[in-house]
Structures are given as structure tokens and as C-alpha cells.
Amino acid sequence: MFTRLKQNHRLLVLVVLGAILLFCLIIGAAFGAEAISPLDIVKMTLNKIGLSDFSLSPAWEQRNHETILFMIRLPRVVAGALVGAALAVAGVLFQGLLRNPMADPYIIGTSAGALFGATVARMLPVSLALFGFGLVPIAAFLGALAAVLVVYNLARVGGKTPVVSMLLAGFAVSAMLAAVTFFMVTLSGRTELIHIIYSFLMGSISVSGWDQIILIAPLIVGGIVLARFFAFRLNAFALGEEGAAYVGVNVEREKLLILGLGSLLTASAVSISGLVGFVGLVVPHAMRLVLGPDHRLLLPAAALSGGAFVVIADLFARTVRAPDEIQIGILTALIGAPFFIYLLRRTRREYAF
Amino acid sequence: MINLNQVSFSYNNTPVLHHIDLVVEKGEMVALLGPNGSGKTTLIKLISGVLKPSEGEIRLDGSRLSRLKRREVAQRVAVVPQQFNMPFAFTLREVVFLGRTPFLKTFSDEGKRDYQVVEQTIALIGIEQLKERFFNELSGGERQKAILAMALAQEPKLLLLDEPTAHLDINHQVEILSLVRSLNREQGLTVIGAMHDLNLAALYFNRVILLKQGSIVADGPPEKVLTEESIKEVFSASVQVTQHPVTKSPHIVITPW
Numbered sequence: 001m002f003t004r005l006k007q008n009h010r011l012l013v014l015v016v017l018g019a020i021l022l023f024c025l026i027i028g029a030a031f032g033a034e035a036i037s038p039l040d041i042v043k044m045t046l047n048k049i050g051l052s053d054f055s056l057s058p059a060w061e062q063r064n065h066e067t068i069l070f071m072i073r074l075p076r077v078v079a080g081a082l083v084g085a086a087l088a089v090a091g092v093l094f095q096g097l098l099r100n101p102m103a104d105p106y107i108i109g110t111s112a113g114a115l116f117g118a119t120v121a122r123m124l125p126v127s128l129a130l131f132g133f134g135l136v137p138i139a140a141f142l143g144a145l146a147a148v149l150v151v152y153n154l155a156r157v158g159g160k161t162p163v164v165s166m167l168l169a170g171f172a173v174s175a176m177l178a179a180v181t182f183f184m185v186t187l188s189g190r191t192e193l194i195h196i197i198y199s200f201l202m203g204s205i206s207v208s209g210w211d212q213i214i215l216i217a218p219l220i221v222g223g224i225v226l227a228r229f230f231a232f233r234l235n236a237f238a239l240g241e242e243g244a245a246y247v248g249v250n251v252e253r254e255k256l257l258i259l260g261l262g263s264l265l266t267a268s269a270v271s272i273s274g275l276v277g278f279v280g281l282v283v284p285h286a287m288r289l290v291l292g293p294d295h296r297l298l299l300p301a302a303a304l305s306g307g308a309f310v311v312i313a314d315l316f317a318r319t320v321r322a323p324d325e326i327q328i329g330i331l332t333a334l335i336g337a338p339f340f341i342y343l344l345r346r347t348r349r350e351y352a353f
Numbered sequence: 354m355i356n357l358n359q360v361s362f363s364y365n366n367t368p369v370l371h372h373i374d375l376v377v378e379k380g381e382m383v384a385l386l387g388p389n390g391s392g393k394t395t396l397i398k399l400i401s402g403v404l405k406p407s408e409g410e411i412r413l414d415g416s417r418l419s420r421l422k423r424r425e426v427a428q429r430v431a432v433v434p435q436q437f438n439m440p441f442a443f444t445l446r447e448v449v450f451l452g453r454t455p456f457l458k459t460f461s462d463e464g465k466r467d468y469q470v471v472e473q474t475i476a477l478i479g480i481e482q483l484k485e486r487f488f489n490e491l492s493g494g495e496r497q498k499a500i501l502a503m504a505l506a507q508e509p510k511l512l513l514l515d516e517p518t519a520h521l522d523i524n525h526q527v528e529i530l531s532l533v534r535s536l537n538r539e540q541g542l543t544v545i546g547a548m549h550d551l552n553l554a555a556l557y558f559n560r561v562i563l564l565k566q567g568s569i570v571a572d573g574p575p576e577k578v579l580t581e582e583s584i585k586e587v588f589s590a591s592v593q594v595t596q597h598p599v600t601k602s603p604h605i606v607i608t609p610w
Contacts, residue, residue, distance in 0.1 A: 099440035229459055235447070236454045238439050245403045246434070247507065248427030248455030293441030296462070 081307035088306025091280025096234035106277035114270035117143020144263035200274030203329025231295035278336020360409035384554035387564035393547035427455035431504035452506030494525030514546035
């Protein structure tokens with residue numbers, strides 16, 4: 001059995017996980033069609049933000065590498081880290097709220113809801129912008145929230161959310177939304193949309209430069225910071241909704257806030273990468289096993305390790321069959337689905353009919 | 354302490370409690386007795402504020418319960434529910450810590466005082482040797498002590514028990530009720546408990562209330578309320594009431610037929 005960490009060791013854990021994430025980011029940026037040495041990456045990045053003035057040689061190679069690093073690789077690994085962190089934290093939020101270790105944003109329909117919302121918005125003839133955000137992310141958020149509310153209410157039996165009914169409701173809603181999304185796109189006859197939707201359904205980190213990241217990063221980072229303030233109330237939800245109310249949680253309000261926050265994080269991740277499944281399942285579970293279920297540590301730990309996990313998965317996705325890319329959703333499903341089945345077997349007493 | 358005025362409650366149009374009037378003063382130790390479905394658990398949930406009366410009003414220290422925030426209620430009222438599981442591997446100490454939830458502010462972490470209260474409560478209940486163990490690996494009695502510690506970590510003025518000793522071995526029943534009674538006597542903690550066992554209620558509580566089909570049929574000290582006639586009326590069971598050999602409280606004996 002793992003012994004629990006002392007209070008002052010929590011910070012140490014987060015520092016270590018942060019260092020691992022940084023390491024993964026550098027490794028992720030180093031490999032690709034053109035390898036760049038990790039040391040050069042550090043030097044170039046420090047130079048770029050004006051902290052140092054290392055000289056790299058030869059000059060032509062440096063310019064070449066700088067372009068690759070700052071225009072292609074770094075946006076890609078940073079996007080991967082953001083996606084992983086957002087999905088892992090959304091998973092922790094849903095799992096803690098529903099007292100259910102299998103509530104992953106992909107499985108409970110949030111991701112499909114976000115995809116549906118985003119697709120509807122893309123197909124609208126008008127392009128609106130609110131506060132600088134396009135309509136697409138807003139519609140993705142609303143779709144995610146609507147889907148999770150539908151699944152939650154379908155799955156609820158007598159004040160509880162049993163594993164089986166949640167999985168079934170999530171599956172049905174996801175399948176329905178994916179079907180309707182495809183149907184709409186097919187009817188529209190816009191082949192470029194069909195291609196986009198296909199790549200979204202299997203998930204791939206598609207960013208071009210920093211524009212999209214600058215828009216989404218504040219949402220994800222802000223969402224994760226905000227999630228941390230829910231740590232105590234998420235712990236209290238382990239007592240069940242009634243038990244949480246006994247220790248002073250305003251259950252209905254907190255539930256909406258937590259589902260909303262989880263939907264925001266999911267929608268943000270989906271708008272970068274499409275449906276990358278099982279990250280929100282595997283990462284929180286592994287962290288809970290090692291660090292315990294206390295959300296004060298679990299939330300930030302899941303964010304950091306989720307980021308590292310997706311950066312590495314994405315590195316494999318784009319190097320294994322280079323120059324072609326495998327879609328990252330395929331990789332995470334290959335790792336995550338067997339793990340999901342293992343979890344299902346292990347908790348079978350809970351989901352017995 | 355708590356004041357119910359003509360309180361009624363229905364679950365989906367099925368009436369459960371009818372026009373309950375009840376006043377419990379500070380320092381009392383009150384047992385709610387009655388068969389399953391008589392409404393004792395519902396009454397506990399109404400007093401805890403997690404259920405709202407369909408009619409009538411409940412006042413806690415003079416203020417209307419429905420107007421108070423959950424946090425404010427939980428700083429004064431704690432509940433020991435029936436058995437339950439935790440979904441994740443929380444340790445006993447972490448579970449007891451959940452009792453501090455109503456005192457934690459949204460944007461700040463726990464303070465020194467929260468840790469002190471948690472450690473003191475664990476020591477008070479006498480479960481120090483279990484505090485690093487996983488809650489779900491504890492025995493039923495140990496879990497119930499942990500839940501009692503969690504409720505006491507809320508530093509409540511009013512402690513509500515919902516059949517806290519059902520399904521427990523006799524030694525744990527006695528330990529838990531003795532602990533609660535000593536808190537009632539020494540610190541003036543007000544206690545209202547839905548109880549299953551008439552004899553335990555007679556031994557530990559100084560006021561008992563008999564409920565039948567959602568109404569109060571008797572209310573008073575055990576020796577007045579627990580009579581052969583009233584038990585026959587409420588439970589439809591023939592019993593003999595004798596005296597406990599030591600405490601002289603009423604002792605209910607079942608006679609087989």
C-alpha cells in the first residue's frame with residue numbers, strides 16, 4: 001500500500017511533475033522530420049524570451065531551427081500539453097462529482113457534445129464574434145454542457161449516478177451526437193468539412209502557429225486554476241450528494257458549477273484537438289493510485305501529468321510512421337480502452353445490476 | 354434550539370409527515386422511535402435542512418432554516434447517517450477532515466485550527482490508531498466512529514443521528530451511544546436520534562418520541578412513553594415492559610407466541 005504524503009511533500013510532488021512535463025515538452029519539440037538538440041531548444045527559447053544570449057552555430061542552421069521550433073514544434077507541444085491538462089482535469093472533476101472513477105469526458109458524451117456544437121457553428125452562414133471569440137468555441141462549450149446535463153439526468157437513478165446507467169447514457173448520447181454531426185455535414189455537401197470532422201472524430205493536435213493557442217490557453221489555464229478552488233467541495237462529494245449537503249455544500253449550485261467547468265475544459269480541448277479519448281480516465285486514475293484521492297493534490301497533479309502524457313502520445317503519433325502521422329486519438333484509445341475494460345472488471349461489484 | 358411548527362412533508366404527493374409540532378431545547382437528548390415508514394428518517398432530514406417541508410416552518414435558534422445557507426446550517430448542525438461507502442481510497446483522517454468543509458472559505462486553504470479540531474476529535478473518539486487506514490477497509494463499527502468523528506469535527510450545537518447503530522455489533526452500539534451521551538452531558542450537545550432499538554433508546558435518551566404513520570403519538574421520558582399499550586399501538590407488537598435491572602429504565606421484553 002502506498003503511504004500518504006505529508007503536507008509539505010505535496011509541493012515537492014508538483015515540482016517533480018512540473019519538471020517531468022517540462023522534460024516532455026523539450027523532448028517533444030526535439031523530434032520530428034528535423035531533429036533539434038534538446039540543449040539548443042533550451043538555449044533558443046531562453047534567447048527568444050530575452051533571458052540569455054547564447055550563440056548557436058552555424059548561423060543558417062540556427063535560423064532554420066528557430067523557424068521550425070517557434071512556428072511548428074513549440075505550438076504543437078504546448079497545444080498537446082494544454083489538451084492533456086484540460087482533459088485530465090475535466091476527468092477529475094466529473095469523476096469526483098459523480099463519485100465514479102469511469103466518468104471521462106469522452107465516455108460521458110461531453111466531447112461529442114462539444115464537437116456537435118462546434119460543427120453547428122461552423123455550418124452557420126454567418127460568422128459572429130463575441131468579445132473576440134469566434135462562435136465556434138462558444139457553441140462547443142454549450143454543446144458540451146448540454147450533452148453532460150442530458151447524460152447526467154438520464155443516468156440518475158434515485159439520487160445516485162450508477163456506473164452502468166452513466167456509461168449507457170454516455171454511449172447513447174455520444175453515438176447520437178456523432179451520427180447527427182455526420183449527417184448534417186453530409187447534407188451540407190461541403191467536402192472540406194467532412195475531412196475536418198473525420199480528423200476531429202479520431203482526434204489530432206492540429207494547430208497552425210500560435211493564434212489558436214493564444215485564444216484557448218487562458219481558458220484552459222484559468223479553468224484549471226479555478227478547478228483547484230473546488231477541491232474541498234469535490235472531496236465532500238465523495239460522501240454522496242446528501243452527505244455533501246450535511247457538511248455544508250450547496251449541492252445543486254456546486255454541481256452546475258463543476259459540470260460547467262468540466263464542460264468548458266472539455267470544449268477548449270476539443271476545439272484544439274477533436275476527440276482524444278481516455279486521457280481523462282487513465283491519468284486521474286494513475287494519479288489517484290499514487291497520490292490518493294484528495295483533490296487538493298489530485299487536480300494540479302492530473303493537470304501536469306495529463307499534459308506530459310498527451311505530449312508524449314503526440315510525439316509517438318507523429319514519429320512512428322513518419323512522414324505520415326497517426327491520429328493521436330487512435331493511440332490514446334489503444335492505451336485507454338484496455339485500461340477502461342480493466343477498470344470495469346475491477347469495479348464489477350459496483351455496476352452489478 | 355430547534356422548533357417545528359405544523360411541519361408536513363410529502364414525497365411525490367405521498368404524505369410522509371403530518372402537521373408535526375416539536376420543540377427541542379438546548380442540551381436535550383431525544384430519540385425518535387417508530388416502525389419503518391413512520392417518518393423518523395424524514396424528520397431527521399427535515400431538521401438537517403436537506404429536505405424542505407411541504408408546509409409549515411422549522412426554526413433553528415430562532416432563524417428560519419430555509420433562509421440559512423447550507424454552510425451556516427452545517428456549522429451548527431451535523432448528521433451521522435447510516436452506513437455508506439466512499440468511492441475512492443480516502444483515509445480515516447481525510448474523511449474526518451471533511452467535517453471541516455463548512456468552515457473553509459472558497460479561495461483559501463485549511464488553517465491550523467482545522468487540523469487541531471480534526472486531531473482532537475479523532476482522539477476524543479479514540480481512533481488514533483486507525484487514522485492512516487483506508488476508510489473502506491475499516492469494519493462497520495470503526496467506520497461509524499469515523500463518521501461520528503467527522504460530524505463532531507463540524508463542532509455542532511445539534512447532532513442528528515439517523516439510526517447510527519443499525520447493523521452494528523453490540524459493543525460498537527454501546528460505545529457510540531455512550532460517547533454521544535457523554536458529549537450531551539459534559540458539553541451540552543443537543544442530540545436528536547432516529548433509533549431502531551427501543552431498549553437502547555430507553556437506556557441512553559431522556560426523551561423519546563413515538564411516531565406512527567407520520568404523526569407524533571407520544572412524547573416524554575422513556576418510562577412514560579414506552580408502555581405496553583403505546584408500543585402495541587405503534588408497532589402492533591405485543592411486548593412486556595419490565596425494568597432494567599441496573600438503570601431502572603423501561604426494558605422491553607418480547608414474548609413469543
